[in-house]
Amino acid sequence: MFPENLFPPLPPAVRKDMADLGPALDAVLPLKARHRADLPGNIRLLSSLLTEDRDDLGRDYMGDPRTLSAYLRYFLPWNLYRLGRLFTGLSLDLSEGATLVDYGSGPLTVPLALWLSRPELRSRRLNVVCVDRTPKPMRSGLDLLRKLAGGEPPWKITLVKGALGMHLRERADLLVLANTLNELAWTRRPDLDEDAARLAATLQKGLAPGGRALLVEPGTREAGRALSALRGACLELGLHPQAPCPHLRRCPMPGREPAPWCHFNFDTTGAPEWLVRLTAKADLTKRNLSLSFLLLTQGFEPEPNRVRGVSEAFDLPLGFRGQYACSAQGLTLLRFPTGERGLPPGRGITATFPDQPERDRKSGAVILPLPGVRS
Known part of the structure; x- marks a missing residue:
């Protein structure tokens, strides 16, 4: 199926649940008054490290309590909103008993986004495998998911300390890498083909028959270039783009200067007021959001024209x-x-x-x- 509109507005019920995320964070991760006062400055610092001074960012930066707090209070909610808009447009569906594998899960960003944006999945018994190098953010994300669910969700959630490419017993009906490629050094090299081919083989190996792989990255030229190279490598293995690409031919937006690259901007309509206020306190702006992504599945054939x-x-x-x-x-x-x-x-x-x-x-x-x- 070809998604007609990738970024529709969030439904009213999802907007309410996003608004309730703020109180849930306060309940699960309470802040002392002093730490709350420091939060806007810590958010600005982490924003600078993530965007401009990435070489100064530690490999396991979310192990630092101040960094983790800034991430959970600001970057996680914006990522949930961003993924929620995409997950609404893609109409991601998982049947009873399906397996989701989330590499680079951090504070369970992808499972949380699915819980918030796809209410019909909340009652299904899903197997959710979250993989990350740092266990603490995953545990914080699991506590937050339990709070939103009002107790233990019906999902069987397994937290695995590890990295992309590690052997897992489970094969995925939906395999997700969100904000993960930009952490890999090879995506900043001039020649991406060899590493892209290795990652394509890793994705294919990790999928169950009929499974899909979803990769979501910031809407930067660098990310667009890496996803374009990966798309080409996946095509050679029969992993075809279901979205956003409307065809299976060579990517016309490969991210090389000065040509355009494949990324999408959309507004922040429906973002929680508490998050908008926190953004203003941190002297940051979020008039629109941007992302690049690929949804891949074996043998998909797009409609013509x-x-x-x-x-x-x-x-x-x-x-x-x-x-x-x-x-x-x-x-x-x-x-x-x-x-x-x-x-x-x-x-x-x-x-x-x-x-x-x-x-x-x-x-x-x-x-x-x-x-x-x-x-």
């Missing part, structure tokens, strides 16, 4: 606006009249291209005229 909007709209000459998109034609430039808008980033449509389409002189993209949608 699909187009996925990727970038936000921008001005073009001669009274037009444009937006980069992806299609089997390669890099695609949607063109529509000024005063109208294109597709929300992540929206997919079926389109018919002209027999002899124009090409954009700047990017080389195939131009697809689009009537647009009134703002």
Whole structure:
């Protein structure tokens, strides 16, 4: 199935549960007044380390109590909101007895996001295997999940101290790596092909028949480049992208300068007020969020003539606006009249291209005229 809209607004019930996350954090991880006063500064420091000074970030940085507190109070909730929007759009479903394996689980970010955003999964007996180098964040995340569930959830949750690629007895119906690739040194090297091929083989080996692999990363050029290389390696093994890609051809957004890379921006509508206030206290802004991702499954065949909007709209000459998109034609430039808008980033449509389409002189993209949608 081709997801039509990757980032729909959170349903009202999910927004309420996200709002309740703040009190749940206070109950499970209470802060003394002094530590609460230090929290905005610790959040700013960790934000700088995660984005600008990553070389100064320790390998197991979440073992530090101050860092862990900042992560759990700020970065975890924003990651849950970000993943919640994606999980809502992907309509991730797991049948009774299915196995989820979450590598680089941290404070159980992926299981928590599924619990919050997919209420229909809460009553199913799932096997959830969480793997991380540092056990303490996983234990904190498990305490938080129990609080949200009002006791022991029906999920069988196993915490494993380890790293990506370790041998597990379980094979996954859904194997997830969220914010994990950016921690791997090879993703910053000039040549990614060999390491991407090794990771593709690891993913394939870890999947049960019919299983899916989901990788979610920050929407940076570096992450887009790594995911594009991994996509190519997975295609060679028969692991096909189900989303966001609308085709199985070569990736037209491989992340090399100066071309665009595959990532999606979306607004923060419905984010909890307590989290918005904390963000302001830390002198940070979150007007929109960004991510890159791949959902892979064995032998998936996309529907023909699909187009996925990727970038936000921008001005073009001669009274037009444009937006980069992806299609089997390669890099695609949607063109529509000024005063109208294109597709929300992540929206997919079926389109018919002209027999002899124009090409954009700047990017080389195939131009697809689009009537647009009134703002």
